[in-house]
Amino acid sequence: MSALVVSGCSSSTPTASVSDRPESIVSLSPTATETLFAVGAGDQVVAVDSQSDYPVNAPKTDLSAYTPSLEAIIGYDPDLVIASDDIDGLVAGLQAADVPVLLLPAATSIDDAYSQIETVADATGHDAEGDSVVADMRTRIDNAVSTVSATDSTYFHELDTTLYTVTSESFVGQIYGLFGLKSIADGSGSDYPQMSDEGIISADPDFVFLADSQCCGVTAESVSARPGWRTMSAVRDGKVVVMDEDLSSRWGPRVADQVEAVADALR
Missing domain, CATH: 3.40.50.1980 (Nitrogenase molybdenum iron protein domain)
Known part of the structure; x- marks a missing residue:
């Protein structure tokens, strides 16, 4: 897998093209961690940050999303890192180490959240599962509002x-x-x-x-x-x-x- 940086914002839908299914994912975002497990990529996750407390079986570590340590992250030999913020040169450092990065900032709308879930699913080889998660969310939300x-x-x-x-x-x-x-x-x-x-x-x-x-x-x-x-x-x-x-x-x-x-x- 070649180095990749994908970033998403409220004004555009983030997309990813990953040539190989990542098998050693590090998540530095509690939201990304929840999404990875929801779309069926949980067994590909080797480490999550200290704030990722759901689901309980996520491989929680002392990695910090607020003061990220490149050495500690690279120590897990990731073939994909997902983060919500580019702090302290995180992206540039991972790029230099030829580690693909998926950068997904805080969603600004529910549609933005849907897009990010689909992006994580696509980037990890779980396209269909991502579509299913979003469809289920839409149904539940519509039912609750009604x-x-x-x-x-x-x-x-x-x-x-x-x-x-x-x-x-x-x-x-x-x-x-x-x-x-x-x-x-x-x-x-x-x-x-x-x-x-x-x-x-x-x-x-x-x-x-x-x-x-x-x-x-x-x-x-x-x-x-x-x-x-x-x-x-x-x-x-x-x-x-x-x-x-x-x-x-x-x-x-x-x-x-x-x-x-x-x-x-x-x-």
């Missing part, structure tokens, strides 16, 4: 305890948008703005979605104990919902799980 009446409710999606959130234009926001939900942070000028307690209380969202329960121990009870938050509709009406923070931050096959979780919260 079970809930459209709403014009508002929400605050809490990313961490410093009150960073998402707008309707963000990837997660687009998932909420499938149901008609609108972020109270819209118009802030950033897809991932930071809000204040006063701003959130004043906006009075109908729902509060917590994506910081696993990392930070935030619960509906602890939210209601925050000064002033008990007056908000979401707290008063019992619509503070704990979400799986991994589902909320990854754009792989489990996007369908996230959509179904939102549907469950709205029923």
